[in-house]
Amino acid sequence: MDKLTYQVKIGEEIRTYEEGTTYGEIAREYQKFYDHDIVLVIINGKLQELHKTVKMDCVLDFETTAGDMGHKTYKRSMSLMLVKAIYDVAHHEKIKKVRIHYSVSKGYYCTIDGDMELTQEFLDHVESRMREIADMDLEISKKSVNTDDAIASFRQHGMYDKEKLFTYRRVSKVNIYSMNEFEDYYYGYMVPSAGYLKYFKLYKYDDGFVIQMPERSAPEIVPPFEPQNKLFQVLKESTKWGDMQGIETVGALNDKITKGDMMETVLVQEALQEKKIAEIAATIASNPKIKFVLIAGPSSSGKTTFSHRLSIQLRANGLVPHPIAVDNYFVEREENPKDENGNYDYECLEAVDRELFNRQLQDLLDGKEVVIPTFNFVTGHKEYGKETKKLGENDVLVIEGIHCLNPKLTEHLQDENKFKIYISALTQLNIDEHNRIPTTDGRLLRRIVRDARTRGSSAERTIRMWPSVRRGEERNIFPYQEQADVMFNSSLVYELAVLKQYVEPLLFGVDKHAPELAVLKPYVEALLFGIDREAPEYMEAKRLLKFLDYFVGIGSENVPTNSLLREFIGGGCFHI
Numbered sequence: 001m002d003k004l005t006y007q008v009k010i011g012e013e014i015r016t017y018e019e020g021t022t023y024g025e026i027a028r029e030y031q032k033f034y035d036h037d038i039v040l041v042i043i044n045g046k047l048q049e050l051h052k053t054v055k056m057d058c059v060l061d062f063e064t065t066a067g068d069m070g071h072k073t074y075k076r077s078m079s080l081m082l083v084k085a086i087y088d089v090a091h092h093e094k095i096k097k098v099r100i101h102y103s104v105s106k107g108y109y110c111t112i113d114g115d116m117e118l119t120q121e122f123l124d125h126v127e128s129r130m131r132e133i134a135d136m137d138l139e140i141s142k143k144s145v146n147t148d149d150a151i152a153s154f155r156q157h158g159m160y161d162k163e164k165l166f167t168y169r170r171v172s173k174v175n176i177y178s179m180n181e182f183e184d185y186y187y188g189y190m191v192p193s194a195g196y197l198k199y200f201k202l203y204k205y206d207d208g209f210v211i212q213m214p215e216r217s218a219p220e221i222v223p224p225f226e227p228q229n230k231l232f233q234v235l236k237e238s239t240k241w242g243d244m245q246g247i248e249t250v251g252a253l254n255d256k257i258t259k260g261d262m263m264e265t266v267l268v269q270e271a272l273q274e275k276k277i278a279e280i281a282a283t284i285a286s287n288p289k290i291k292f293v294l295i296a297g298p299s300s301s302g303k304t305t306f307s308h309r310l311s312i313q314l315r316a317n318g319l320v321p322h323p324i325a326v327d328n329y330f331v332e333r334e335e336n337p338k339d340e341n342g343n344y345d346y347e348c349l350e351a352v353d354r355e356l357f358n359r360q361l362q363d364l365l366d367g368k369e370v371v372i373p374t375f376n377f378v379t380g381h382k383e384y385g386k387e388t389k390k391l392g393e394n395d396v397l398v399i400e401g402i403h404c405l406n407p408k409l410t411e412h413l414q415d416e417n418k419f420k421i422y423i424s425a426l427t428q429l430n431i432d433e434h435n436r437i438p439t440t441d442g443r444l445l446r447r448i449v450r451d452a453r454t455r456g457s458s459a460e461r462t463i464r465m466w467p468s469v470r471r472g473e474e475r476n477i478f479p480y481q482e483q484a485d486v487m488f489n490s491s492l493v494y495e496l497a498v499l500k501q502y503v504e505p506l507l508f509g510v511d512k513h514a515p516e517l518a519v520l521k522p523y524v525e526a527l528l529f530g531i532d533r534e535a536p537e538y539m540e541a542k543r544l545l546k547f548l549d550y551f552v553g554i555g556s557e558n559v560p561t562n563s564l565l566r567e568f569i570g571g572g573c574f575h576i
Helices: 023-033 068-090 120-136 147-156 160-167 229-244 250-258 262-285 303-316 354-365 439-455 459-476 478-483 495-507 538-548
Strands: 005-010 013-018 038-043 046-049 058-064 095-104 107-114 141-146 173-179 182-184 201-205 208-212 292-296 320-325 374-376 381-383 395-400 418-424 430-432 486-489
Touching (some): 005 023, 023 038, 058 068, 068 095, 068 120, 068 173, 068 182, 120 201, 141 147, 147 173, 160 250, 160 430, 229 478, 229 486, 250 262, 292 303, 303 320, 303 418, 418 478, 439 459, 439 538, 459 478, 459 495, 459 538, 495 538
Parallel strands (some): 320 395, 418 486
Antiparallel strands (some): 005 013, 038 046, 038 058, 107 208, 173 182, 201 208, 374 381
C-alpha cells in the first residue's frame, strides 16, 4: 500500500511529504537558509519537537536557537547532557544529587552533593565527557509512560524530588527523556540529539560551578564568565532559607500546602523580608550623610510596596522619608528622544531632565526650598504647584525609577549622600533538582495579574509587550545592578501557589472564535476570556499554564496586607 502524502506549506512554498517524514528531516533540507540551528518546528501554530512526524496537511515554520523557545530548548537540553556527564565521570554511587539552581552570568549555577571533591580538574573531565557525547551525537529519546509508573521509577532511582512533584500532577502520562541508559524528566521541549549542544563552558564558582551558555543574540558564542557577586549572594541566601524550611522544590512546597503547614511558611517568609527591610533601614539611619535613597529594579519586582515598607522602617529609625518619582522629571514631550521606529522612547536616560533633577536634589541638600514638578502625561509637560519641599535634619528622599542605579542620573551628587538599592523577584524555588524556574517567569505572572486588576489588560497584551519590557531592562537596569549598595529579593517562596488562582483564568483560551478578548476581575467570574488559540501569544500562555499545573493552589486570605505580593493581587494596606 502506498504511503499517504501531505501538503506542507513552508513560507510561500508548498511541498509534498510522505506520512512518517520527521520534522527533523525537513529541517535539514532548509537549514542552509538559516544562520542558526533549527531546533523546533511550529505546526499550525503549535510547537513540535523534531522527532515528530508529518501526519496532516499543515503550515510549518522553523524555530532556531535565536528564538525565545529555541533558546530555552537549547539550555534545557544542555542540562540533561550536563547531568548525564556528571554521573558518567563521578559514577552514580558517589552522587547523591545534582542541583541546577539559578542564572549566574550567562549560565546556570549548579551544585553537586556526594562523595567527591568538586574541583576545576573534575569539571574539566565533565566538560570533556560532554564534548564526547556531543561529538557522538547521542540521541535524546523520548517516551511517554504512565504517571504511576514514572513515580515508582523516580523512587527507585532516588529522584525523590520528582516523585513528590508528580504525586500532585493531574496527568495520566509523563514524558521521560533519555541519553542511552540515563533517564530524566524535563519541563519543556528538547533537541533530538546531543550534536546540537556544541557551545558551553564549565567554571568552578563558590561552592559549585557555572555552566556558561550562549545568549539568544549570539547562539554560537559562549561569552566570558563574569560573576555578579552581589546578585549571587542574594540568590544563595534565599536558597539557603528555602532549604532550611525544607522547601527546595515545588513538590516540597506542595507537601507543606497539603499538610496544612502553609500559615507558618507564609509568616516566616514575610518575617524574613521584614527583617531584611529593617536591616536596610538601620544601615541608612546609621549614616547621617545619606539623604537620597535610590531604588531601581525590573518590572513587577515590587518596587512601590518595598518603598512604602522601607519608609515605615525608616520612620521607626527616627528618619522622615519623602517619596520622589523620577517619572516626574521627564523632559518636555517635544524634546523626548524617539526609538528606531519613530516612537517616543520613555525608557532611555535622555528622556529624564537630569539637569533639573540634579539641581533640585543639590538645592535640597544645601537646605534650600524647591518646588518638585509633576509630569502631566496627557499634555506631555511638567507642571509646578505651590507646595515646596525642604529637607530637615532627619529627612531623606526615597527616589524610585528605572535609572536610579545608573551613575549618570545623579552624576552631580556626591556618592556619600546616596544609598542605592536594587530590588528584583529572584525565584529561589526549583520545579525539581534539574528544572529551574526562570526569574522572568515569576515576574511575568505577577504582571499579568496586576495588569488585569489595575488596567483591565488581557494576558495576551501583557505577554505581547513583555519582550519590549525585557529589552528595556537589559539596556537600562541589569547593567547597573552590581553598583547597588544592597540588593533585596522580593520573591516569596509561596507566591506562585497564590498567583495560580488569579492567573490561570486569564491564560486559558476559552473561545477561539471570540471577536474580542476580555479580562474580568478574578474574583467575579468563573469563566474568563483568555488568549485566542490562534494568537501568537498562545504558545507562551500554554507554557505558563503547564508550569502552573505543577503547583497546588492556595488562597490569598493568609497573605498579610503589607505583603509585597499584595501589590499584584490587591487587598494591600498601601492602596496601590
